[in-house]
């Protein structure tokens with residue numbers, strides 16, 4: 334962690350939850366993070382629960398966001414949700430290019446770059462996910478893959494636009510698998526991402542937040558968050574239990590105070 338970048342902890346609930354379960358989850362998070370002033374916190378519920386989340390989190394410091402958006406602002410795109418729609422519900426963030434969407438919806442680097450631009454246009458901060466598969470890591474091409482993912486947004490949009498977002502490095506082999514990257518493995522790729530951006534713009538490379546995601550849990554969060562280029566976490570499984578999510582927020586808050 335670096336004290337010039339305020340840490341951000343984001344819960345990605347994926348396709349989980351019922352009105353009843355998210356009421357208790359949000360109540361727990363709301364109550365138990367009230368005194369944490371050194372970090373920013375956000376949750377990304379399934380789209381249908383965004384209006385309810387907005388009502389539950391009104392008057393708190395916790396932000397909310399979408400898990401995806403269309404690259405288009407409106408039109409005949411059945412099933413899609415646009416940036417302006419998320420904006421109407423005061424979403425501060427939207428996740429773009431999550432590996433599950435790259436994998437199951439075949440989202441390309443080009444499409445992710447379009448979605449990134451659509452989010453910025455709607456005044457929403459994109460949380461732009463990058464990361465390599467296990468095969469790519471074993472083939473020794475992690476930097477090549479992640480570098481290409483980052484370049485796609487810079488080349489399609491611009492480095493200045495990238496600088497308005499947040500990056501999440503999420504090794505695909507660590508997502509939902511219980512296999513976390515070691516703090517050193519994560520730090521190495523985070524530093525690489527920052528160097529890659531510095532080739533275009535040093536100031537943006539220094540100021541952009543780069544979160545780690547991939548089986549982050551209360552018992553490994555402190556070590557990961559202690560790395561100088563890790564500015565927070567994108568949390569999947571552990572964000573569905575308020576005690577776990579709050580414990581990660583507490584660790585980040587304590588480390589940010591140092």
Ligand code: PEP
Nearest residue numbers: 508509546547548569570
């Ligand atoms: C994610 O899907 O963004 C994620 C990091 O999931 P998990 O924490 O469950 O690995």
